[in-house]
Amino acid sequence: MSKKHIYMISGMGADERVFRRLTFPEGYDVHYLPWINPLGNDEPIGEYAARLARRILHPNPVLLGLSFGGMMSIEIAKQLPVEKVIIVSSVKHKQELPPYYNGMARMLLRNLPDRLLFGNRQHIVRLFMQSGSEEEVQLLKDYMQKKDFRYMRWALATVLSWENEWVPPSMVHIHGSSDRPFPRRYVKPTHTIVKGGHFMVMNRAPEISRIIERELA
Template structure:
């Protein structure tokens, strides 16, 4: 029997290390799908997703996306057949975004210079990510050394103006009740991790793994 394939997409600016504590049932080959550079600041998320999808080498994969990676997994599922989409700490449609992700936030994103928007972002990142261990904090410190602000601006703009209403028929949505970027009161997940924060992919991985074992 041939193995199935699962593709992982990290959150904004992160890499495959955030998935280091996830475990998948036997019979799955795991692949990390890295972010690519947007063609320009105004590239539509759908066109970006088509370019990402060209790097998927196996038919009918399972897509697993963390945070913005979950949104991207849904966009990819518009363009290629997938077996299942799994969201971790993410949202699946526009109304699950908090109301302050709006045109005012987008205006500030476009008007504020890099030095104000990103160079002191460590305070916001630490507040939102809810890291607990030294390993998690080290990953965040590494993330904050990245200087590719053009990608960050594109990604944040894509989140703020996401208008999706389409949800794949086979979708698993795991969310933390204490998530700060995407508060649970706006989200309707299939599974809730009690007191889980936005970094639960690492610090609540055992509970996530049990859900994956049952659902895959």
């Protein structure tokens, strides 16, 4: 039997290490799609997704996206056939974005200088990511050492202004009941991890892995 393929997209500015505690069913090869630089501050998410999708080398893959990577997985699924889309700690369409991700937030993002927007972000990131173990804290420290603020501004603006209304027919949405960036009261996932936070891909990995295995069986 020929192998199937899973392509993973991490959260905003993160890398493949956030997925390292997940396990996958036999018969699947796992690949990671790293983030690429946007073409300018206003590149539409659909055009960015099309460029990212060129790195997918196998037909009809499973897409697994975390947080902003979940939104990107949906945008890629608009442009090429996929077996299934699995999103974790993410949203499916614009109605699931919190109401405070609005025009005022976009205006602040546009007008705040880098030193104010990113200067003290460690406090906000730790609050939202709900990290616990030393391994998780170290990953966040590595993330916060990145200075590619151009990408971060583009990604934040893209999340705040996401206008998607299309949901893939083969959608699996795994969400934590205690998620802070995308509070559970605004989303309707297919699977809820009780007391799971935004970093549950690491600290609740066995439960998420079991859901993925059932969905891909």
